[in-house]
Amino acid sequence: MSKIARIFLSAAILGFAVAAAWAQTDGPINFGRPARAESVSEFIKAATRYLGPLCLPNSEAPLELKNASLMNVARRYLGAVEEANRVYRRIAEKKGAANFIAEISLDEAAVPQTAEDLFFILAAVSFRNMAVQTIAPRFSGAFLKGIDYEGDVQKFAREFESALAVVEMAKLTFDLPANLKLSIHSGSDKFSLYPIMHRAMAKAGAGIHLKTAGTTWLEEVIGLAASGGDGLQLAKDVYAGALSRIEELVRPYLAVIGIDRARLPSSEEVNAWSGLEFVEALRHDPSCPRFNPHIRQLVHIGFRIAAEMGGRFTDLLRRHRDIIESQVTENLLRRHIEPLFLGRFADKIPG
Ligand SMILES: [Zn+2]
Numbered sequence: 001m002s003k004i005a006r007i008f009l010s011a012a013i014l015g016f017a018v019a020a021a022w023a024q025t026d027g028p029i030n031f032g033r034p035a036r037a038e039s040v041s042e043f044i045k046a047a048t049r050y051l052g053p054l055c056l057p058n059s060e061a062p063l064e065l066k067n068a069s070l071m072n073v074a075r076r077y078l079g080a081v082e083e084a085n086r087v088y089r090r091i092a093e094k095k096g097a098a099n100f101i102a103e104i105s106l107d108e109a110a111v112p113q114t115a116e117d118l119f120f121i122l123a124a125v126s127f128r129n130m131a132v133q134t135i136a137p138r139f140s141g142a143f144l145k146g147i148d149y150e151g152d153v154q155k156f157a158r159e160f161e162s163a164l165a166v167v168e169m170a171k172l173t174f175d176l177p178a179n180l181k182l183s184i185h186s187g188s189d190k191f192s193l194y195p196i197m198h199r200a201m202a203k204a205g206a207g208i209h210l211k212t213a214g215t216t217w218l219e220e221v222i223g224l225a226a227s228g229g230d231g232l233q234l235a236k237d238v239y240a241g242a243l244s245r246i247e248e249l250v251r252p253y254l255a256v257i258g259i260d261r262a263r264l265p266s267s268e269e270v271n272a273w274s275g276l277e278f279v280e281a282l283r284h285d286p287s288c289p290r291f292n293p294h295i296r297q298l299v300h301i302g303f304r305i306a307a308e309m310g311g312r313f314t315d316l317l318r319r320h321r322d323i324i325e326s327q328v329t330e331n332l333l334r335r336h337i338e339p340l341f342l343g344r345f346a347d348k349i350p351g
Contacts, residue, residue, distance in 0.1 A: 035078040044074055047123050050173070054119065056165035058203055063162070069116035073124065077106070077117070081124040088130050097131060103209070105136035107185040108255045112138045115162035119170055126174035134209040136183035137163055144258050145214055146284065146300040147293045149190045157196045164204045182208045186256060187336075188215035189284050194339040202343070212336060217303050218282065218296065219331050223324030224316055225278040231320050232275045234306075234313065239295070240267035242302030249301045257301060263294040 034040070047070055053062035081104075088102055104125065106113060113121065118137055125132050139159050141151015149156065163182055171180055184190070184197075187210035201208060221238060224231035242249055243264060250257060270278070280290035282299060306313045317324060338344040 033079040033083075034075060035082050039082065040074050040078060043078055043124060043127065044070060046127055047074075047120055050119070050123065054166075054169055056162070056169060058161075059165060063115055063119070063166070065116050065119060069114060070120050073117055073120035076109075077121050078124055080106075081121065081128065081130075085128045085130055088132075101134070102130065102132045103134040103136065103183055104130075104132050105183065105185055107136045107138045107143065109138050112140045112159070115159070115166045118163055118166050122167070122170035122176060122180075123174060126170075126176050129175070131177050133177050133179055134181055134183035135167070136185045136209075136211070139163075142258065143184070143186050143190065143256065144297065145186045145253065145256050146189050146218060146296050147258075148284075148286070149193050150258075153192060153196065156193060157200065160193075160197060161200045161204070164200055164206045164208075168204065168206060181206065183211060184208060185211045186214070188212035191335070191339070194336075195343075195345060198340055198343045201341075207341075210336065210340060212332065214300050214303070215331060215336075216328055217306075218300055219327040220317060220324050221299055221306075222279050222282055223320055223327040225275050225282065226327070227320040227323050228275045231316050232278065234309070234316055235278055236267070236271050236273070237309075238302055238305045239270050239299060241305035242298050243267055245302075245305070246298065249298070249304065253301050257297045259294050259297050261294075263292065264298060265292075265295070 035043070051065050051067060051070065054065050055062045084104055091100055091102075104121075106121070118135075122135065125135075139156055141149055141156055143149060160182075167180060167182055170176060171178065197208070221235050225235035244267070246259075246261070250259065273281070277290065280288050281292045281295050283291065284293075284296060285291050
């Protein structure tokens with residue numbers, strides 16, 4: 001089996017594992033669901049000693065850990081941490097604690113967490129002895145799937161620096177894995193943030209996890225469309241399938257997509273496009289007049305349509321492996337890894 005198909009399948013299996021975990025916990029973890037009263041008072045009792053100023057590295061002013069934040073975490077997040085702990089224990093029991101990487105993501109909460117909230121959430125995680133290796137907070141602004149950041153970049157810069165510092169301080173304060181790091185959801189395509197994130201990471205000497213899973217699927221569709229013939233037809237069929245099932249596809253992603261349906265062309269219109277026209281509409285190049293972020297987001301969440309095609313999809317991936325591989329390398333290495341982790345920036349927004 002080709003590497004691309006394997007990666008796709010492992011992503012599908014991971015998706016299944018998450019779906020199974022959701023089913024066992026009555027749906028996605030609800031941030032608002034409170035923990036039991038005894039757990040709340042136990043947590044507050046154990047965490048109260050951390051109230052007061054917390055000196056952060058590379059920061060002039062200490063972070064003030066206030067009672068209001070402790071109460072907010074006890075009320076809004078403790079129940080979710082306990083639910084995550086149940087899922088964590090179940091996976092650890094089946095797989096062995098050393099054989100998987102646990103991440104807690106809070107990025108779909110209704111409001112962003114403050115740096116203080118993050119500190120107390122990590123306290124709750126450590127009190128449950130969960131070996132969490134990455135944590136994805138919600139920052140202000142919108143981190144939509146497959147498109148650039150929308151929001152106040154300078155505000156994000158301050159929040160990101162504080163969050164990096166808080167994770168480092170939490171590791172010194174609590175019993176948490178040494179490689180615990182921030183995770184960014186949705187991390188792909190946030191080209192306007194990578195220079196800021198690179199500088200902040202270099203200053204803090206810290207790493208992060210950038211979640212980019214869906215962007216590789218989009219490169220597969222771009223590669224298939226670019227190869228023309230039956231590859232292009234499959235890409236068009238994915239679009240048509242996704243458009244006809246849009247209600248079903250958007251439902252799990254309402255917090256992380258911003259599709260304007262009036263900007264989605266009909267499948268008849270798209271069927272008449274050349275490979276280049278399809279590629280230009282889908283590829284994330286804001287300087288290209290044909291780029292359509294609404295099409296891009298719809299295809300992003302439409303991976304299920306290809307998965308249902310089974311062998312037709314995977315056979316074409318194998319046949320057009322070369323062109324897809326070069327798309328994936330260009331995207332992940334040149335547009336994501338090099339600017340974010342190595343500080344190498346292209347002169348213009350890459351296309
Ligand atoms: Zn997420």
